[in-house]
Amino acid sequence: xxxxxxxxxxxxxxxxxxxxxxxxxxxxxxxxxxxxxxxxxxxxxxxxxxxxxxxxxxxxxxxxxxxxxxxxxxxxxxxxxxxxxxxxxxxxxxxxxxxxxxxxxxxxxxxxxxxxxxxxxxxxxxxxxxxxxxxxxxxxxxxxxxxxxxxxxxxxxxxxxxxxxxxxxxxxxxxxxxxxxxxxxxxxxxxxxxxxxxxxxxxxxxxxxxxxxxxxxxxxxxxxxxxxxxxxxxxxxxxxxxxxxxxxxxxxxxxxxxxxxxxxxxxxxxxxxxxxxxxxxxxxxxxxxxxxxxxxxxxxxxxxxxxxxxxxxxxxxxxxxxxxxxxxxxxxxxxxxxxxxxxxxxxxxxxxxxxxxxxxxxxxxxxxxxxxxxxxxxxxxxxxxxxxxxxxxxxxxxxxxxxxxxxxxxxxxxxxxxxxxxxxxxxxxxx
RNA sequence: GGGCGUGUACCGAAGUGGACAAACGGGUCAGACUGUAAAUCUGAUGGCAUAGCCUUCACAGGUUCGAAUCCUGUCGCGCCCA
Numbered sequence: 001x002x003x004x005x006x007x008x009x010x011x012x013x014x015x016x017x018x019x020x021x022x023x024x025x026x027x028x029x030x031x032x033x034x035x036x037x038x039x040x041x042x043x044x045x046x047x048x049x050x051x052x053x054x055x056x057x058x059x060x061x062x063x064x065x066x067x068x069x070x071x072x073x074x075x076x077x078x079x080x081x082x083x084x085x086x087x088x089x090x091x092x093x094x095x096x097x098x099x100x101x102x103x104x105x106x107x108x109x110x111x112x113x114x115x116x117x118x119x120x121x122x123x124x125x126x127x128x129x130x131x132x133x134x135x136x137x138x139x140x141x142x143x144x145x146x147x148x149x150x151x152x153x154x155x156x157x158x159x160x161x162x163x164x165x166x167x168x169x170x171x172x173x174x175x176x177x178x179x180x181x182x183x184x185x186x187x188x189x190x191x192x193x194x195x196x197x198x199x200x201x202x203x204x205x206x207x208x209x210x211x212x213x214x215x216x217x218x219x220x221x222x223x224x225x226x227x228x229x230x231x232x233x234x235x236x237x238x239x240x241x242x243x244x245x246x247x248x249x250x251x252x253x254x255x256x257x258x259x260x261x262x263x264x265x266x267x268x269x270x271x272x273x274x275x276x277x278x279x280x281x282x283x284x285x286x287x288x289x290x291x292x293x294x295x296x297x298x299x300x301x302x303x304x305x306x307x308x309x310x311x312x313x314x315x316x317x318x319x320x321x322x323x324x325x326x327x328x329x330x331x332x333x334x335x336x337x338x339x340x341x342x343x344x345x346x347x348x349x350x351x352x353x354x355x356x357x358x359x360x361x362x363x364x365x366x367x368x369x370x371x372x373x374x375x376x377x378x379x380x381x382x383x384x385x386x387x388x389x390x391x392x393x394x395x396x397x398x399x400x401x402x403x404x405x406x407x408x409x410x411x412x413x414x415x416x417x418x419x420x421x422x423x424x425x426x427x428x429x430x431x
Numbered sequence: 432g433g434g435c436g437u438g439u440a441c442c443g444a445a446g447u448g449g450a451c452a453a454a455c456g457g458g459u460c461a462g463a464c465u466g467u468a469a470a471u472c473u474g475a476u477g478g479c480a481u482a483g484c485c486u487u488c489a490c491a492g493g494u495u496c497g498a499a500u501c502c503u504g505u506c507g508c509g510c511c512c513a
């Protein structure tokens with residue numbers, strides 16, 4: 001147990017991460033009186049997780065920092081059904097193999113952010129372990145009896161779909177809440193998990209779990225709480241976590257540490273302090289300090305840098321964060337063509353790249369066409385537009401629609417750096 | 432089962448025989464200004480061999496010199512009746 005034990009609920013509150021708790025005084029007492037276990041569930045809908053999932057992961061991490069034991073529940077079972085919350089449409093069912101594969105692929109993410117050693121080690125469980133063996137008759141008799149259909153159809157996520165004639169809701173998804181409730185009950189019973197953490201949109205599913213525990217567990221063991229965090233929003237009203245190229249993922253195969261770092265660095269001023277509180281472990285004093293620096297000297301972008309550094313370090317590790325930052329510095333210094341080969345090589349690993357045959361350069365290669373090849377432009381029309389706008393540079397030299405590439409544009413004999421707009425880089429290697 | 436209505440680009444929404452690759456708004460992308468920010472202004476937003484050509488207005492046919500627009504059928508959706 002850490003010597004300076006932070007108070008979990010206080011911590012969430014000053015960070016703006018506390019939305020609602022089923023019984024705040026109760027959960028405070030509970031946490032103060034021992035080492036507790038809390039869980040958060042994750043849906044294996046893909047083979048990676050996005051920064052949207054980073055909030056609950058960080059909730060677990062903070063819980064751990066507060067001296068308790070976090071439990072990650074991977075939805076190997078619930079993922080086979082699909083949570084209707086926030087979904088307009090019925091989901092396509094995934095195969096057991098697919099879901100298992102996703103569970104396995106997501107596991108390392110948790111392993112890098114949470115601590116799995118020591119007295120308050122984190123643990124990971126897969127709810128397929130207990131949901132997979134359930135028998136229909138038993139569930140209907142032992143669990144189903146405690147759910148009122150009248151209440152279930154009142155749930156926001158269900159009601160929406162019930163009144164929507166175009167979509168409707170299947171019995172399968174309608175029953176999702178029962179499985180999530182069962183998870184909580186099972187974890188209470190077998191792992192002494194007393195708290196469920198989640199986003200405010202999960203409130204309904206979470207309290208259903210508390211209800212079930214109250215009904216199925218003897219009085220001595222029926223204490224349970226739920227704590228929710230607010231959903232992350234952006235100051236400009238846009239959807240959090242989206243970029244020009246799509247979602248921001250937590251694994252390097254889908255979003256490079258460089259792109260990840262850049263995402264945070266480009267956060268809006270109005271969001272940066274909030275994000276520091278949400279997505280980093282920096283202490284209150286440090287964040288207050290950054291806030292005042294940010295207010296007096298916004299152009300230095302200290303808060304942004306620190307946010308990007310801290311978040312990237314958490315997800316990708318210190319080395320990757322350093323490389324990502326260095327790559328960004330190199331690219332935005334405006335002196336790329338003067339960088340030495342070793343630095344360039346490092347930068348290359350971080351940004352999108354492609355290989356080409358040197359022979360293509362021969363008598364001059366049309367940039368209009370080449371831009372499409374590098375996927376910096378979607379079509380030649382767009383390519384011409386970018387070039388016409390003066391949005392494209394080759395090794396930091398501005399080029400136009402009539403320009404061509406030749407072997408004179410190669411750095412160190414075989415490399416070329418193309419930029420579209422302010423931030424989209426592409427590296428070409430010519431062999 | 433019957434009646435009426437409706438289906439347009441990423442989204443919303445005009446257009447009801449030619450000047451329509453299709454108004455307008457949002458979104459998105461780019462340029463300028465900045466701080467790799469926001470706001471603002473400007474431009475772009477089906478594709479290409481770009482003074483031009485090709486493919487689009489749910490789908491399949493038809494009328495016409497000419498169709499997003501008219502007709503027929505199919506499908507989806509909405510409302511009303513049974």
